[in-house]
Amino acid sequence: MKKSSAARWPVYVALFLLVAFAVIFVVEFIGASENPVRSEPAANLSADTYLDIVTPLLVDADAQNGETLLTTYECVACHRAGAENGIAPAFVGIAERAATRRPPLTAAAYIYESILHPTAYIVEDFSGAMPQNYPERLSDRELGDIIAYLLTPDAH
Numbered sequence: 001m002k003k004s005s006a007a008r009w010p011v012y013v014a015l016f017l018l019v020a021f022a023v024i025f026v027v028e029f030i031g032a033s034e035n036p037v038r039s040e041p042a043a044n045l046s047a048d049t050y051l052d053i054v055t056p057l058l059v060d061a062d063a064q065n066g067e068t069l070l071t072t073y074e075c076v077a078c079h080r081a082g083a084e085n086g087i088a089p090a091f092v093g094i095a096e097r098a099a100t101r102r103p104p105l106t107a108a109a110y111i112y113e114s115i116l117h118p119t120a121y122i123v124e125d126f127s128g129a130m131p132q133n134y135p136e137r138l139s140d141r142e143l144g145d146i147i148a149y150l151l152t153p154d155a156h
């Protein structure tokens with residue numbers, strides 16, 4: 001009896017390790033699938049992946065709240081309509097411009113990228129001054145609302 005239980009301990013160790021690795025794998029997998037693209041460098045994304053992410057964000061998005069969020073997150077400190085301050089492009093006409101900025105990205109995909117991966121494309125005549133911490137600061141809901149607002153023809 002004693003001999004056989006002692007002989008079994010490598011089996012227990014192996015089982016323990018197997019369970020431990022399985023738990024680590026599941027935790028990592030769930031953690032990563034929570035937000036697969038926020039942490040992804042823009043260079044790894046394609047027009048299709050962008051579309052896959054942006055389309056769900058826009059379902060039920062509230063453009064009016066998006067306009068409010070531009071003030072909450074101080075986007076308008078740099079992106080100022082009327083008084084062009086030279087710091088950032090004004091949002092006037094953004095929906096139209098966004099559609100042709102970076103083909104084959106759609107307007108929504110381009111705006112999404114501009115907010116989360118601002119260095120992927122720097123608008124001509126501007127510096128890369130756009131803050132890079134919006135992936136941590138904005139929730140999916142807020143991001144959807146902002147994009148929806150910027151896609152309206154009267155965004156400013």
Ligand code: HEC
Nearest residue numbers: 073074075078087088089114118121122123126127129130
């Ligand atoms: C500190 C100044 C600053 C703040 C704050 C800022 N941006 Fe920007 N943003 C810029 C600059 C500079 C550019 C142009 C350079 C570039 O392409 O990164 C830009 C570019 C953009 C573009 C692309 C515009 C175009 O015409 O192609 C979008 C969209 C945008 N920002 C959205 C936002 C949103 C939404 C917020 C707030 C959540 C925000 N920005 C906050 C400076 C800022």
